[in-house]
Amino acid sequence: MAFRDIRVVGDPVLRTPCDEITAIDGRVRSLVSDLLETVDHDGRAGLAANQIGVSMRAFAWNIEGDLGYVLNPRLVEVSEDAQEGDEGCLSVPGLFYPTRRGRYARVEGTDLDGGSVVVEGEGLMARCLQHECDHLDGRLYLSRLEPAVRKEALWVVRDRF
Template sequence: MAFRDIRVVGDPVLRTPCDEITVIDDRVRMLVADLLETVDYEGRAGLAANQIGVSMRAFSWNIDGDLGYVLNPRLVATSEDLQDGDEGCLSVPNLWYPTSRAQFARVEGTDLDGAPVVVEGEGLMARCLQHECDHLDGRLFISRLTGDVRRQAMKDVRTTF
């Protein structure tokens, strides 16, 4: 296990869709261990593999003391009810913007034994699931922003990074 450095906006790995995990081997086990160790810090809610430079479909979460991971996650359900709130990202450090997300989300994937996994939740967990699946699809949360908020975010990114 190792605490891994976080890739920041501008790194092409963050804009590239991640590859499916087809074989669960020692490399994947090490990836999961690194994801869990790296997300297990105050103020961190989720971490996608590409944020630590690995283009594989896996992410970890750390929500309200619940630490976990999922391999090959797919967002399979979201509610029509929305939540609004500020969202941030380890790959866009210290910048937070109002971002609308579904109030409820469900992700399906597998664990390290290849067994099916369903992760679902409301509020912060739903936001995390949607945010991390976006990462694995090569999308940063700032690309969801619109209007004046998007213009301000792009200006902030240009001047900060």
Template sequence: MAMREIRTVPDPVLRTACDEITTIDDRVRSLVADLVETVDAEGRAGLAANQIGVNLRAFSWNIDDEIGYVINPRIVELSEDTQDGDEGCLSVPGLWYPTRRAWYARVEGIDLEGKPVVVEGTELMARCLQHECDHLDGLLYLDRLDRAVRKKAMRELRAQL
């Protein structure tokens, strides 16, 4: 296990869709251990594998004092009800913008034993599930912003780089 460095924009790994995990081996076990350890820090809600430079479909979360992970997550259900709130990202440090997300989300995947896992939640957990699945698809929360807000965010981001 190791606390891993977080990749930040414009690192191209953040814009690359991650590969399915087809075999649970020592590399995957090590990845999950690193994801869990790295997300277990103040102010961290979720962490996708590509945020630590690994192009595989796995993420960890740290919500309401619960830390967990899921391998090969896929969103299988989103509520029609939405929530608005400021969203930030470890890979886009210091920028927070209002981002509309589903109020409820349900993700299915597997654990390190290859057994099916369902992770679901509302509000912050739902936001986290959607945010981390976006990462695994090569998307950033900035891609979900309303056009005018996204324009402002991109200006601020460019000023930081």
């Protein structure tokens, strides 16, 4: 296990869709271990593999004391009923903007034994699942902001990063 540095906005790995995991080997087991150790800190809700520089479809979460991971996640359901709220990102540190997300989300994937995994939830868990799947698709939450807010956010990002 290793605590890993977080890649920040501007790093090309954050804008590149991640590769499917085709074999569960030592590298994948080490990745999951690193994701879990790195996300297991106050103020961290989720962490995608590309945020630590690994372009593989995996993420971990730390929601209200529940720590977990999923490999090859696919967002299979998002409610039309929306939640509003400020969202932040470890890869865009210190910035929080109002981001509309589905109130409920469901992800399907696999675990380290190759078994099927379903992760679902409302509120913060739903936001996390959507946010981390976006990361694995090479998308930052800034792209989901309303146009005027996105324009302001990008100016701030240019000044800070």
